[in-house]
Amino acid sequence: MHLQLDNHGPKHEQLARSLRQAIRSGQFQSGSKLPSTRMLSENLGLSRNTVLRAYEQLRIERLGVMREGSGTYVSDVPLPHGPVMQPRRVEAQSAYAARLRDLPPLTLGGAGPALRYDLQYGAPLVNTKLVSAWSSALATAAARTNTGYPHPQGLPELRESISRFLATWRGVAADPRDIVIVSGTQQALSLVSRILLDPGATAAMEDPYYELASHCLRAHGADVVGVRTDEDGLVVDELPSCARLVHVTPSHQFPSGRTMSLSRRQQLLRFAEEHSSWIFEDDYDGELSYSARPIPALRSLDTGDRVVYVGSFSKMMFPSLRLAYVVCPAGLRKDLVRAKMLEDMGCPAIEQAAMHLLFSRGSFDRHLRATVLELRRRRSALFAGLERHAAGRIQADDSRLGMHVIGWLPDFDTPRLDRLMESARQQGLGLHPIHPYYREPPPRLGLLLGFAGLFPRQIDAATKILGDCLQALP
CATH class of the missing domain: 3.90.1150.10 (Aspartate Aminotransferase, domain 1)
Structure with missing residues (x-):
């Protein structure tokens, strides 16, 4: 709080003017509580009577209202609307900012009016049982979790839980040491782009494609090439030989819904081996299979350790959780963990611990x-x-x-x-x-x-x- 007296007139009038200006400028918002008279008198070196007279002046002007036993609050006063100032045009200050400005608008999930x-x-998918289980796990985690910085790779117990989950549901044998906890698939792709792609490097994507993934790759300076899909998935024969990274959604191609055939999966893995390319497998909803035999992840076939596998809790839990995981090739682990550390020092430990509790209690299954x-x-x-x-x-x-x-x-x-x-x-x-x-x-x-x-x-x-x-x- 910063109140400046102007040294003109009696002290209570000076204070009233300063408070009035603070209210009208939005420093004190409608309905907020003003500082106590004791606190204000001590902070400004004024007598309490001076502060009381200033507050009384605000009440007379209907800028403040007194609530018995509680204090003085700002009245519901509409703020004056001045002329709208157009933001000053500033040129992009970096190549990254220039690329951001050049991105086309998103069409997925437009923010239109609510419809019936x-x-x-x-x-x-709203599940009241999940909400209850999550609330319980979160409360327990908050009481038990270490309050220090978490390891940027993620809590070891959550990585162990994810390893067991992937073996059961996605056919992926993942060493917990190769799992990195991230805040969503989008962050996973951003981090992977940083450690694999220099500006101008070629990244291949399926056509049709997921817009946010394309935006991310382009923002990092990649030359994004669209590759046709057919009934068997990505047409590997049409991949450019210089592709450094290939982004795919093999279990459930987004948005066409097609599943990449086994022969195409094997062909894509051979391509990665032969061209020293990396594959980013976005398994965004692979657990949601309505077939008797779920489709295993591409990573489960990867013997050359070229697939960066990413799974997320956004669909299974709720998007606001912002937790996902990367199963990275062992040779990239150190780079990815360092990139994550520099990005945000690691995902929130309490949410990670709560997610582990859901696994260990059987609630997530x-x-x-x-x-x-x-x-x-x-x-x-x-x-x-x-x-x-x-x-x-x-x-x-x-x-x-x-x-x-x-x-x-x-x-x-x-x-x-x-x-x-x-x-x-x-x-x-x-x-x-x-x-x-x-x-x-x-x-x-x-x-x-x-x-x-x-x-x-x-x-x-x-x-x-x-x-x-x-x-x-x-």
């Missing part, structure tokens, strides 16, 4: 199994709703994995798709096109239909609106 139903990809069952119900509701309300007008791909499917729209052009989305929005339904994720325009247009954030009855209502909008289109 939104088939948005990535909406979290139970939650994951329940999540797969519930998502299967919602996915079935989506297919049933599309069949009931939009049969013949939309063709849904069945990837049998993840939290979204693709609904292709035969004979649609972009203006017609825009009309469909606007019509749906007016009826409270959010629809999201898939074509913005393609570097080369897709042969047909479609919708990315996320189903995790809605209950089955809501999904049925949403598909009913979709069917009505399709039927009404000329």
Whole structure:
């Protein structure tokens, strides 16, 4: 708190002017408590009577209100709105800043008005049992966790838990010493880019692609090359031989939903060996398999230690947790840990300890199994709703994995798709096109239909609106 007296007039008037200016400038916000008269008199070297008279002046001006036994509070006074000053134009101060400015706008998860139903990809699945288990684990972790800086690589007990989890659910034999805890897949890619890519190095990505991954690579100065995908996944024969890093989502290609075939996986691993390339495997929702035999991760086939495997708790828990993990090739471990240390000194230890408790108590395993069952119900509701309300007008791909499917729209052009989305929005339904994720325009247009954030009855209502909008289109 900084209050300056102007030495003009009686002390209480000087103090009242200073407080008045502090309130009107926002230093003291509406509803906030003003300092006690004793504290203010001691800090400013004034008598308490002087401070009391200044506070009384504020009350007369209706800038302050006294609450018996509590003190004086700032009234709900609207702040004056001065002219809006345009920010001064400043040129990019570094090559990195220039690259950031050159990035195109994101289309994933637009911040539009809230809608009654939104088939948005990535909406979290709310589970009250998980909330209760997490709250309990967090409270226990807060009481027991060492208050010092955590190791930048992550808590050893959490890395042990993740190692066991990956062996059971993803077929990955991961040495805990090669696991690094990070704050999300996006940070993982940023750190990996720093230790593998110099500006101008070639990074290959699937087409279609995940926008934030492309933005990250481009921001770090990589020459990003899109590579076509087909029914078997990434077309390895079309990879540039100079590719230093290959970013893939082999278990559930985002956003097309396709799964990379075994032969393509083996071909990609051979490519990495032959060209001394590295593979960044983003296994963003590989645990969510609706097949009897889950698809193992690409890393499980990697005998040459060329795959940087990344998994996240954003889909299984909630995005605000900001915890993920990297299984890195042993030769890159030291570099990655140092990069993480310089980035933020390590992820919060209390959240890491709480996550370990979920594993050790069996809560995470139970939650994951329940999540797969519930998502299967919602996915079935989506297919049933599309069949009931939009049969013949939309063709849904069945990837049998993840939290979204693709609904292709035969004979649609972009203006017609825009009309469909606007019509749906007016009826409270959010629809999201898939074509913005393609570097080369897709042969047909479609919708990315996320189903995790809605209950089955809501999904049925949403598909009913979709069917009505399709039927009404000329």
